[in-house]
Amino acid sequence: MSQPYDINAFDNPLFTVDNVLFTIKEKRLMILMVKRANDPYKGRWGLPGGFVDTQLDDSIEMTALRKLKEKTNISVPYLEQLEVFSGLNRDPRGFSVTAVFYALTSHQSVSSYLETIADVQWIDIQELNSLPVAFDHKLIIKTARDRLEQKALYSMVPVYCLPELFTIGQLKSVIEIIIGKTIQRKSLIRRIEASNMFETIDQKIKSGGRLAQVYQLKENVEIAHFERNFSN
Amino acid sequence: MSQPYDINAFDNPLFTVDNVLFTIKEKRLMILMVKRANDPYKGRWGLPGGFVDTQLDDSIEMTALRKLKEKTNISVPYLEQLEVFSGLNRDPRGFSVTAVFYALTSHQSVSSYLETIADVQWIDIQELNSLPVAFDHKLIIKTARDRLEQKALYSMVPVYCLPELFTIGQLKSVIEIIIGKTIQRKSLIRRIEASNMFETIDQKIKSGGRLAQVYQLKENVEIAHFERNFSN
DNA sequence: CCAATAGTGTCTCTAAGACAGTATGAC
DNA sequence: GTCATACTGTCTTAGAGACACTATTGG
Secondary structure, eight states: OOOOSOGGGOOOOEEEEEEEEEEEETTEEEEEEEEOOSSSSTTSEEOSEEOOOTTTOSSHHHHHHHHHHHHHSSOOSEEEEEEEEEESSSSTTSSEEEEEEEEEOOTHHHHHHHTTOTTEEEEETTTGGGSOBOTTHHHHHHHHHHHHHHHHHHBSGGGGGSOSSBOHHHHHHHHHHHHTSOOOHHHHHHHHHHHTOEEEEEEEEOOSSSOEEEEEEOTTOOOOBOSBOOOO | OOOOSOGGGOOOOEEEEEEEEEEEETTEEEEEEEEOOSSSSTTSEEOSEEOOOTTTOSSHHHHHHHHHHHHHSSOOSEEEEEEEEEESSSSTTSSEEEEEEEEEOOSHHHHHHHTTOTTEEEEETTTGGGSOBOTTHHHHHHHHHHHHHHHHHHBSGGGGGSOSSBOHHHHHHHHHHHHTSOOOHHHHHHHHHHHTOEEEEEEEEOOSSSOEEEEEEOTTOOOOBOSBOOOO
Protein backbone atom coordinates (compact mmCIF):
# COMPACT_ATOMS: atom_id res chain seq x y z
CA MET A 1 0.00 0.00 0.00
CA SER A 2 1.58 3.28 -1.08
CA GLN A 3 1.02 6.63 0.57
CA PRO A 4 -0.47 9.08 -1.90
CA TYR A 5 -0.41 12.19 0.25
CA ASP A 6 1.53 15.33 -0.43
CA ILE A 7 4.93 15.73 1.17
CA ASN A 8 4.11 19.36 1.91
CA ALA A 9 1.39 18.27 4.27
CA PHE A 10 4.11 17.61 6.80
CA ASP A 11 4.47 21.11 8.11
CA ASN A 12 5.17 20.98 11.79
CA PRO A 13 2.18 21.69 14.00
CA LEU A 14 2.28 24.65 16.35
CA PHE A 15 3.89 23.34 19.53
CA THR A 16 3.48 24.82 23.00
CA VAL A 17 3.88 23.86 26.63
CA ASP A 18 1.22 24.56 29.27
CA ASN A 19 1.11 24.14 33.03
CA VAL A 20 -1.61 23.38 35.52
CA LEU A 21 -0.11 24.61 38.78
CA PHE A 22 -2.18 23.54 41.76
CA THR A 23 -2.15 24.72 45.32
CA ILE A 24 -4.42 24.61 48.33
CA LYS A 25 -5.38 27.99 49.70
CA GLU A 26 -8.14 28.77 52.16
CA LYS A 27 -9.16 25.09 52.13
CA ARG A 28 -9.76 25.21 48.38
CA LEU A 29 -8.02 23.67 45.41
CA MET A 30 -6.73 26.52 43.26
CA ILE A 31 -5.00 26.84 39.93
CA LEU A 32 -2.64 29.52 38.69
CA MET A 33 -4.27 31.30 35.76
CA VAL A 34 -3.07 34.12 33.56
CA LYS A 35 -5.20 36.78 31.95
CA ARG A 36 -4.24 36.64 28.29
CA ALA A 37 -2.71 39.86 26.97
CA ASN A 38 -2.85 38.82 23.32
CA ASP A 39 -5.07 37.14 20.82
CA PRO A 40 -6.32 34.51 20.46
CA TYR A 41 -8.66 34.68 23.44
CA LYS A 42 -7.31 38.04 24.57
CA GLY A 43 -8.74 38.95 27.98
CA ARG A 44 -9.71 35.40 28.88
CA TRP A 45 -8.01 33.31 31.54
CA GLY A 46 -5.52 30.75 30.32
CA LEU A 47 -2.92 28.38 31.67
CA PRO A 48 0.63 29.66 32.12
CA GLY A 49 2.68 28.37 29.22
CA GLY A 50 4.27 29.26 25.95
CA PHE A 51 6.71 28.27 23.28
CA VAL A 52 9.86 26.25 23.65
CA ASP A 53 12.99 28.35 23.39
CA THR A 54 15.58 26.00 21.98
CA GLN A 55 18.31 28.38 23.08
CA LEU A 56 17.27 28.21 26.72
CA ASP A 57 15.55 24.88 27.14
CA ASP A 58 17.24 21.49 27.28
CA SER A 59 13.87 19.80 27.22
CA ILE A 60 10.22 20.68 27.51
CA GLU A 61 10.45 20.13 31.28
CA MET A 62 12.78 23.15 31.28
CA THR A 63 10.27 25.09 29.25
CA ALA A 64 7.57 24.27 31.77
CA LEU A 65 9.74 25.26 34.74
CA ARG A 66 10.89 28.43 33.01
CA LYS A 67 7.35 29.52 32.21
CA LEU A 68 6.23 28.84 35.76
CA LYS A 69 9.17 30.78 37.13
CA GLU A 70 8.26 33.75 34.95
CA LYS A 71 4.83 33.85 36.56
CA THR A 72 5.62 32.88 40.15
CA ASN A 73 9.30 33.71 40.64
CA ILE A 74 9.92 30.24 42.12
CA SER A 75 10.99 26.80 40.98
CA VAL A 76 8.04 24.55 41.71
CA PRO A 77 8.87 21.56 43.93
CA TYR A 78 6.76 19.11 41.95
CA LEU A 79 6.32 18.93 38.19
CA GLU A 80 5.15 16.03 36.05
CA GLN A 81 3.88 15.53 32.55
CA LEU A 82 0.14 15.22 32.25
CA GLU A 83 -0.47 14.55 28.57
CA VAL A 84 -0.50 16.07 25.16
CA PHE A 85 -3.58 17.80 23.83
CA SER A 86 -3.77 18.23 20.08
CA GLY A 87 -6.17 18.89 17.29
CA LEU A 88 -7.25 21.05 14.44
CA ASN A 89 -9.89 22.97 16.33
CA ARG A 90 -8.36 23.70 19.71
CA ASP A 91 -6.51 26.77 18.42
CA PRO A 92 -8.01 29.08 15.77
CA ARG A 93 -4.56 29.37 14.19
CA GLY A 94 -4.69 25.76 13.03
CA PHE A 95 -3.55 22.32 14.10
CA SER A 96 -1.81 22.69 17.42
CA VAL A 97 -0.13 20.55 20.00
CA THR A 98 0.43 21.40 23.64
CA ALA A 99 2.38 19.29 26.08
CA VAL A 100 0.76 19.85 29.46
CA PHE A 101 2.45 19.56 32.83
CA TYR A 102 0.85 19.59 36.21
CA ALA A 103 2.66 21.01 39.18
CA LEU A 104 2.22 21.67 42.88
CA THR A 105 3.45 24.35 45.22
CA SER A 106 2.55 25.94 48.51
CA HIS A 107 0.66 29.17 47.99
CA GLN A 108 2.83 30.84 50.64
CA SER A 109 5.93 30.55 48.49
CA VAL A 110 4.40 32.68 45.75
CA SER A 111 1.80 34.84 47.44
CA SER A 112 3.95 37.92 48.00
CA TYR A 113 5.13 37.89 44.42
CA LEU A 114 1.65 37.39 43.01
CA GLU A 115 0.33 40.42 44.85
CA THR A 116 2.38 42.59 42.54
CA ILE A 117 0.77 41.21 39.39
CA ALA A 118 -2.89 41.65 38.61
CA ASP A 119 -3.08 39.38 35.58
CA VAL A 120 -1.71 36.29 37.32
CA GLN A 121 -3.96 34.80 39.99
CA TRP A 122 -4.89 31.73 41.96
CA ILE A 123 -8.39 30.78 40.86
CA ASP A 124 -10.62 28.41 42.77
CA ILE A 125 -11.18 25.39 40.57
CA GLN A 126 -14.88 25.47 41.40
CA GLU A 127 -15.19 29.02 40.13
CA LEU A 128 -13.62 28.22 36.79
CA ASN A 129 -16.88 27.01 35.31
CA SER A 130 -18.34 30.47 35.40
CA LEU A 131 -15.24 32.20 34.02
CA PRO A 132 -14.20 32.74 30.41
CA VAL A 133 -11.34 30.35 29.80
CA ALA A 134 -9.16 30.21 26.68
CA PHE A 135 -8.75 27.30 24.25
CA ASP A 136 -9.58 23.85 25.62
CA HIS A 137 -8.06 24.75 28.96
CA LYS A 138 -11.16 23.72 30.91
CA LEU A 139 -10.78 20.21 29.57
CA ILE A 140 -7.09 20.25 30.34
CA ILE A 141 -7.73 21.38 33.90
CA LYS A 142 -10.36 18.69 34.38
CA THR A 143 -7.90 16.07 33.17
CA ALA A 144 -5.15 17.39 35.45
CA ARG A 145 -7.52 17.51 38.40
CA ASP A 146 -8.55 13.88 37.85
CA ARG A 147 -4.93 12.80 37.64
CA LEU A 148 -3.99 14.65 40.80
CA GLU A 149 -6.95 13.11 42.58
CA GLN A 150 -5.91 9.61 41.55
CA LYS A 151 -2.33 10.23 42.54
CA ALA A 152 -3.36 11.50 45.96
CA LEU A 153 -5.06 8.17 46.63
CA TYR A 154 -1.86 6.15 46.47
CA SER A 155 1.06 8.54 46.85
CA MET A 156 2.43 11.29 49.02
CA VAL A 157 2.49 13.94 46.26
CA PRO A 158 0.04 16.23 48.07
CA VAL A 159 2.81 17.29 50.49
CA TYR A 160 4.04 19.57 47.77
CA CYS A 161 0.98 21.73 48.28
CA LEU A 162 2.40 22.56 51.71
CA PRO A 163 5.33 24.68 52.84
CA GLU A 164 8.54 22.98 53.96
CA LEU A 165 7.35 22.68 57.55
CA PHE A 166 3.93 21.23 58.11
CA THR A 167 1.82 19.13 60.45
CA ILE A 168 -0.04 15.89 59.95
CA GLY A 169 -3.30 17.77 60.29
CA GLN A 170 -2.35 20.06 57.42
CA LEU A 171 -1.34 17.14 55.23
CA LYS A 172 -4.58 15.36 56.05
CA SER A 173 -6.58 18.43 55.12
CA VAL A 174 -4.77 18.89 51.81
CA ILE A 175 -5.31 15.26 50.84
CA GLU A 176 -8.97 15.44 51.77
CA ILE A 177 -9.52 18.53 49.67
CA ILE A 178 -7.84 16.92 46.67
CA ILE A 179 -9.64 13.60 46.84
CA GLY A 180 -12.96 15.06 47.96
CA LYS A 181 -13.50 12.79 50.94
CA THR A 182 -12.25 12.42 54.47
CA ILE A 183 -9.56 9.95 55.41
CA GLN A 184 -8.62 8.43 58.73
CA ARG A 185 -5.86 10.34 60.48
CA LYS A 186 -4.57 6.98 61.64
CA SER A 187 -4.26 5.70 58.06
CA LEU A 188 -2.24 8.75 57.12
CA ILE A 189 0.09 8.32 60.08
CA ARG A 190 0.68 4.71 59.09
CA ARG A 191 1.62 5.84 55.61
CA ILE A 192 3.87 8.58 56.91
CA GLU A 193 5.75 6.03 58.97
CA ALA A 194 5.89 3.44 56.21
CA SER A 195 7.05 5.98 53.63
CA ASN A 196 10.14 6.98 55.59
CA MET A 197 10.02 10.26 53.69
CA PHE A 198 9.63 12.57 56.65
CA GLU A 199 11.40 13.62 59.81
CA THR A 200 10.11 15.50 62.81
CA ILE A 201 11.81 18.68 63.87
CA ASP A 202 12.07 19.91 67.43
CA GLN A 203 9.15 22.25 67.15
CA LYS A 204 5.41 22.27 67.75
CA ILE A 205 2.88 24.77 66.52
CA LYS A 206 -0.56 25.97 67.49
CA SER A 207 -3.53 24.34 65.89
CA GLY A 208 -6.58 25.31 67.91
CA GLY A 209 -6.02 22.50 70.36
CA ARG A 210 -3.00 20.56 71.51
CA LEU A 211 0.23 21.71 69.85
CA ALA A 212 1.05 19.81 66.68
CA GLN A 213 4.35 18.15 65.85
CA VAL A 214 6.13 19.76 62.91
CA TYR A 215 7.38 17.56 60.08
CA GLN A 216 9.57 18.15 57.04
CA LEU A 217 10.69 16.12 54.06
CA LYS A 218 14.01 14.36 54.39
CA GLU A 219 16.56 15.42 51.80
CA ASN A 220 16.41 13.98 48.30
CA VAL A 221 13.57 11.62 49.07
CA GLU A 222 11.63 9.70 46.49
CA ILE A 223 7.91 10.18 46.65
CA ALA A 224 6.43 7.08 48.25
CA HIS A 225 3.73 5.13 46.46
CA PHE A 226 1.45 2.62 48.14
CA GLU A 227 -0.11 -0.59 46.94
CA ARG A 228 -3.59 0.40 47.97
CA ASN A 229 -5.73 3.44 47.43
CA PHE A 230 -7.44 5.35 50.13
CA SER A 231 -11.00 4.17 49.79
CA ASN A 232 -14.25 4.67 51.60
CA MET B 1 11.12 41.36 34.69
CA SER B 2 11.28 41.64 30.89
CA GLN B 3 12.23 38.86 28.54
CA PRO B 4 15.32 39.83 26.64
CA TYR B 5 15.54 36.90 24.28
CA ASP B 6 15.22 37.01 20.56
CA ILE B 7 11.82 36.40 19.03
CA ASN B 8 13.43 34.30 16.33
CA ALA B 9 14.46 31.76 18.92
CA PHE B 10 10.88 30.50 18.85
CA ASP B 11 11.18 28.29 15.84
CA ASN B 12 9.02 25.26 16.33
CA PRO B 13 10.87 22.14 17.36
CA LEU B 14 10.71 19.09 15.14
CA PHE B 15 7.62 17.20 16.24
CA THR B 16 6.99 13.49 15.74
CA VAL B 17 4.84 10.70 17.13
CA ASP B 18 6.24 7.30 18.11
CA ASN B 19 4.65 4.07 19.25
CA VAL B 20 5.71 1.26 21.52
CA LEU B 21 3.45 -1.58 20.43
CA PHE B 22 3.67 -4.52 22.80
CA THR B 23 2.52 -8.07 22.43
CA ILE B 24 3.17 -11.40 24.06
CA LYS B 25 4.48 -14.04 21.71
CA GLU B 26 6.07 -17.35 22.62
CA LYS B 27 5.82 -16.43 26.32
CA ARG B 28 7.91 -13.30 25.73
CA LEU B 29 7.17 -9.61 25.84
CA MET B 30 7.86 -8.26 22.35
CA ILE B 31 7.86 -4.87 20.71
CA LEU B 32 7.18 -3.94 17.11
CA MET B 33 10.34 -2.43 15.65
CA VAL B 34 11.10 -1.06 12.21
CA LYS B 35 14.42 -1.18 10.42
CA ARG B 36 15.06 2.41 9.43
CA ALA B 37 15.30 2.98 5.69
CA ASN B 38 16.62 6.54 5.97
CA ASP B 39 19.05 8.64 7.91
CA PRO B 40 19.43 9.45 10.70
CA TYR B 41 20.26 6.03 12.11
CA LYS B 42 19.66 4.30 8.76
CA GLY B 43 19.79 0.52 9.20
CA ARG B 44 19.11 0.62 12.93
CA TRP B 45 15.92 -0.51 14.60
CA GLY B 46 13.50 2.21 15.61
CA LEU B 47 9.97 2.61 16.88
CA PRO B 48 7.15 2.88 14.36
CA GLY B 49 6.20 6.52 14.11
CA GLY B 50 6.46 9.62 12.02
CA PHE B 51 5.18 13.08 11.39
CA VAL B 52 1.70 14.41 11.94
CA ASP B 53 -0.23 14.90 8.74
CA THR B 54 -2.58 17.75 9.48
CA GLN B 55 -4.66 16.82 6.43
CA LEU B 56 -5.31 13.31 7.71
CA ASP B 57 -5.04 13.52 11.48
CA ASP B 58 -7.60 15.06 13.81
CA SER B 59 -5.22 14.64 16.71
CA ILE B 60 -1.93 12.95 17.50
CA GLU B 61 -3.86 9.86 18.61
CA MET B 62 -4.91 9.56 14.97
CA THR B 63 -1.33 9.95 13.88
CA ALA B 64 -0.31 7.14 16.21
CA LEU B 65 -3.09 4.84 14.99
CA ARG B 66 -2.37 5.67 11.36
CA LYS B 67 1.33 4.92 11.72
CA LEU B 68 0.59 1.64 13.47
CA LYS B 69 -1.88 0.67 10.78
CA GLU B 70 0.72 1.34 8.09
CA LYS B 71 3.03 -1.19 9.72
CA THR B 72 0.56 -3.81 10.96
CA ASN B 73 -2.54 -3.37 8.79
CA ILE B 74 -4.75 -3.33 11.90
CA SER B 75 -6.27 -0.84 14.30
CA VAL B 76 -4.75 -1.65 17.65
CA PRO B 77 -7.30 -2.38 20.38
CA TYR B 78 -5.45 -0.42 23.07
CA LEU B 79 -3.56 2.84 22.71
CA GLU B 80 -2.57 5.34 25.35
CA GLN B 81 -0.20 8.24 25.66
CA LEU B 82 3.03 7.45 27.44
CA GLU B 83 4.86 10.75 27.60
CA VAL B 84 6.78 13.27 25.59
CA PHE B 85 10.50 12.92 25.07
CA SER B 86 12.35 16.04 24.07
CA GLY B 87 15.77 17.56 23.93
CA LEU B 88 18.55 19.02 21.92
CA ASN B 89 20.62 15.87 21.67
CA ARG B 90 18.13 13.10 21.05
CA ASP B 91 18.04 13.80 17.29
CA PRO B 92 21.14 14.91 15.37
CA ARG B 93 18.94 17.28 13.36
CA GLY B 94 18.42 19.48 16.41
CA PHE B 95 15.91 20.05 19.19
CA SER B 96 13.17 17.52 18.78
CA VAL B 97 9.99 16.46 20.48
CA THR B 98 8.27 13.12 20.18
CA ALA B 99 4.93 12.26 21.72
CA VAL B 100 5.09 8.58 22.53
CA PHE B 101 2.16 6.19 22.73
CA TYR B 102 2.13 2.68 24.01
CA ALA B 103 -0.21 0.13 22.56
CA LEU B 104 -1.15 -3.52 22.86
CA THR B 105 -2.34 -6.12 20.42
CA SER B 106 -2.43 -9.86 20.01
CA HIS B 107 0.39 -11.06 17.83
CA GLN B 108 -2.03 -13.30 15.95
CA SER B 109 -3.88 -10.35 14.50
CA VAL B 110 -0.78 -9.08 12.71
CA SER B 111 1.41 -12.13 12.20
CA SER B 112 0.31 -13.01 8.68
CA TYR B 113 0.77 -9.43 7.54
CA LEU B 114 4.17 -9.09 9.16
CA GLU B 115 5.48 -12.17 7.37
CA THR B 116 5.36 -10.20 4.13
CA ILE B 117 7.63 -7.43 5.43
CA ALA B 118 11.23 -8.03 6.40
CA ASP B 119 11.91 -4.61 7.91
CA VAL B 120 9.05 -4.70 10.45
CA GLN B 121 9.40 -7.27 13.20
CA TRP B 122 8.44 -8.29 16.69
CA ILE B 123 11.59 -8.08 18.77
CA ASP B 124 11.97 -9.66 22.18
CA ILE B 125 12.42 -6.86 24.69
CA GLN B 126 15.26 -8.78 26.31
CA GLU B 127 17.18 -8.93 23.05
CA LEU B 128 16.97 -5.21 22.46
CA ASN B 129 19.99 -4.49 24.62
CA SER B 130 22.28 -6.19 22.15
CA LEU B 131 20.74 -4.59 19.06
CA PRO B 132 21.50 -1.23 17.46
CA VAL B 133 18.55 1.00 18.29
CA ALA B 134 17.95 4.50 16.91
CA PHE B 135 17.69 7.75 18.87
CA ASP B 136 16.78 7.42 22.56
CA HIS B 137 14.37 4.64 21.74
CA LYS B 138 15.90 2.29 24.30
CA LEU B 139 15.04 4.77 27.02
CA ILE B 140 11.57 5.21 25.60
CA ILE B 141 11.00 1.47 25.52
CA LYS B 142 12.19 1.14 29.11
CA THR B 143 9.78 3.85 30.20
CA ALA B 144 6.90 2.24 28.33
CA ARG B 145 7.75 -1.15 29.76
CA ASP B 146 7.73 0.23 33.31
CA ARG B 147 4.39 1.89 32.73
CA LEU B 148 2.84 -1.24 31.30
CA GLU B 149 4.16 -3.22 34.24
CA GLN B 150 2.60 -0.80 36.71
CA LYS B 151 -0.69 -0.79 34.86
CA ALA B 152 -0.82 -4.58 34.81
CA LEU B 153 -0.68 -4.58 38.61
CA TYR B 154 -3.96 -2.77 39.06
CA SER B 155 -5.88 -2.99 35.79
CA MET B 156 -7.11 -5.43 33.18
CA VAL B 157 -5.18 -3.85 30.28
CA PRO B 158 -3.13 -6.98 29.61
CA VAL B 159 -6.18 -8.63 27.99
CA TYR B 160 -5.38 -6.60 24.92
CA CYS B 161 -2.31 -8.75 24.37
CA LEU B 162 -4.70 -11.63 23.69
CA PRO B 163 -7.02 -12.45 20.81
CA GLU B 164 -10.74 -11.87 21.21
CA LEU B 165 -11.31 -15.32 22.64
CA PHE B 166 -9.08 -16.39 25.47
CA THR B 167 -8.89 -18.43 28.66
CA ILE B 168 -8.10 -17.46 32.22
CA GLY B 169 -4.87 -19.40 31.96
CA GLN B 170 -3.78 -17.31 28.99
CA LEU B 171 -4.63 -14.07 30.74
CA LYS B 172 -2.76 -15.22 33.84
CA SER B 173 0.29 -16.04 31.75
CA VAL B 174 0.26 -12.69 29.95
CA ILE B 175 0.00 -10.78 33.22
CA GLU B 176 2.80 -12.78 34.77
CA ILE B 177 5.11 -12.14 31.84
CA ILE B 178 4.42 -8.41 31.99
CA ILE B 179 4.85 -8.00 35.74
CA GLY B 180 7.68 -10.53 36.03
CA LYS B 181 6.19 -12.57 38.84
CA THR B 182 3.54 -15.20 39.33
CA ILE B 183 0.08 -14.39 40.60
CA GLN B 184 -2.57 -16.55 42.18
CA ARG B 185 -5.05 -17.85 39.67
CA LYS B 186 -7.69 -17.37 42.35
CA SER B 187 -6.87 -13.67 42.67
CA LEU B 188 -7.25 -13.21 38.95
CA ILE B 189 -10.60 -14.98 38.92
CA ARG B 190 -11.83 -12.71 41.70
CA ARG B 191 -10.84 -9.70 39.63
CA ILE B 192 -12.45 -11.09 36.49
CA GLU B 193 -15.71 -11.49 38.39
CA ALA B 194 -15.51 -8.11 40.10
CA SER B 195 -14.63 -6.30 36.87
CA ASN B 196 -17.76 -7.43 35.07
CA MET B 197 -15.85 -6.89 31.84
CA PHE B 198 -16.03 -10.41 30.51
CA GLU B 199 -18.51 -13.04 29.46
CA THR B 200 -18.09 -16.73 28.89
CA ILE B 201 -19.00 -18.23 25.58
CA ASP B 202 -20.29 -21.72 25.07
CA GLN B 203 -16.96 -23.16 24.13
CA LYS B 204 -14.01 -24.85 25.78
CA ILE B 205 -10.55 -25.37 24.40
CA LYS B 206 -7.62 -27.68 24.96
CA SER B 207 -4.93 -26.63 27.36
CA GLY B 208 -2.84 -29.72 28.11
CA GLY B 209 -5.23 -30.77 30.85
CA ARG B 210 -8.88 -30.19 31.55
CA LEU B 211 -10.63 -28.13 28.87
CA ALA B 212 -10.62 -24.41 29.61
CA GLN B 213 -13.61 -22.09 29.53
CA VAL B 214 -13.40 -19.48 26.79
CA TYR B 215 -13.98 -15.83 27.67
CA GLN B 216 -14.40 -12.66 25.67
CA LEU B 217 -14.76 -8.99 26.42
CA LYS B 218 -18.29 -7.65 26.66
CA GLU B 219 -19.08 -4.92 24.16
CA ASN B 220 -17.92 -1.38 24.84
CA VAL B 221 -16.55 -2.13 28.27
CA GLU B 222 -14.42 0.21 30.29
CA ILE B 223 -11.15 -1.26 31.44
CA ALA B 224 -11.52 -2.09 35.12
CA HIS B 225 -9.06 -0.67 37.64
CA PHE B 226 -8.58 -2.05 41.13
CA GLU B 227 -7.77 -0.40 44.42
CA ARG B 228 -4.93 -2.73 45.23
CA ASN B 229 -1.93 -3.94 43.29
CA PHE B 230 -0.95 -7.51 42.80
CA SER B 231 1.89 -7.90 45.23
CA ASN B 232 4.13 -10.65 46.51
C1' DC C 1 -14.61 23.35 83.65
C1' DC C 2 -15.32 22.93 78.03
C1' DA C 3 -14.07 22.91 73.13
C1' DA C 4 -10.86 21.70 69.86
C1' DT C 5 -7.20 19.47 67.79
C1' DA C 6 -3.17 15.96 68.45
C1' DG C 7 -2.04 11.55 68.92
C1' DT C 8 -2.63 6.17 70.40
C1' DG C 9 -4.68 1.49 70.80
C1' DT C 10 -7.13 -1.91 68.82
C1' DC C 11 -10.88 -4.18 66.53
C1' DT C 12 -13.13 -4.75 61.98
C1' DC C 13 -13.18 -5.23 57.10
C1' DT C 14 -11.64 -6.24 52.47
C1' DA C 15 -9.19 -8.07 48.93
C1' DA C 16 -4.97 -10.48 47.89
C1' DG C 17 -1.89 -14.64 48.97
C1' DA C 18 -1.45 -19.46 49.99
C1' DC C 19 -2.65 -23.81 49.23
C1' DA C 20 -5.27 -28.05 49.58
C1' DG C 21 -8.75 -30.41 47.27
C1' DT C 22 -11.65 -31.72 43.31
C1' DA C 23 -12.65 -32.00 38.05
C1' DT C 24 -11.64 -33.30 33.56
C1' DG C 25 -9.03 -33.61 29.65
C1' DA C 26 -4.77 -36.40 27.03
C1' DC C 27 -1.90 -40.24 27.09
C1' DG D 1 -3.80 -45.52 36.02
C1' DT D 2 -0.47 -40.70 35.57
C1' DC D 3 0.21 -36.03 34.32
C1' DA D 4 -1.27 -31.64 33.38
C1' DT D 5 -4.14 -27.95 33.61
C1' DA D 6 -8.88 -26.01 35.19
C1' DC D 7 -11.48 -24.64 38.80
C1' DT D 8 -13.27 -24.21 43.93
C1' DG D 9 -13.11 -23.65 48.98
C1' DT D 10 -11.28 -21.57 52.70
C1' DC D 11 -7.77 -19.95 55.87
C1' DT D 12 -4.16 -16.39 56.42
C1' DT D 13 -2.29 -11.83 55.87
C1' DA D 14 -1.59 -6.91 55.18
C1' DG D 15 -3.16 -2.60 55.24
C1' DA D 16 -7.09 0.59 55.37
C1' DG D 17 -11.44 2.01 58.10
C1' DA D 18 -13.76 2.87 62.41
C1' DC D 19 -13.76 4.62 66.61
C1' DA D 20 -12.98 4.95 71.50
C1' DC D 21 -9.56 6.61 74.33
C1' DT D 22 -5.97 9.76 76.26
C1' DA D 23 -3.06 14.23 75.85
C1' DT D 24 -2.48 19.02 75.57
C1' DT D 25 -3.56 23.53 74.35
C1' DG D 26 -6.75 27.97 74.78
C1' DG D 27 -10.55 30.05 76.77
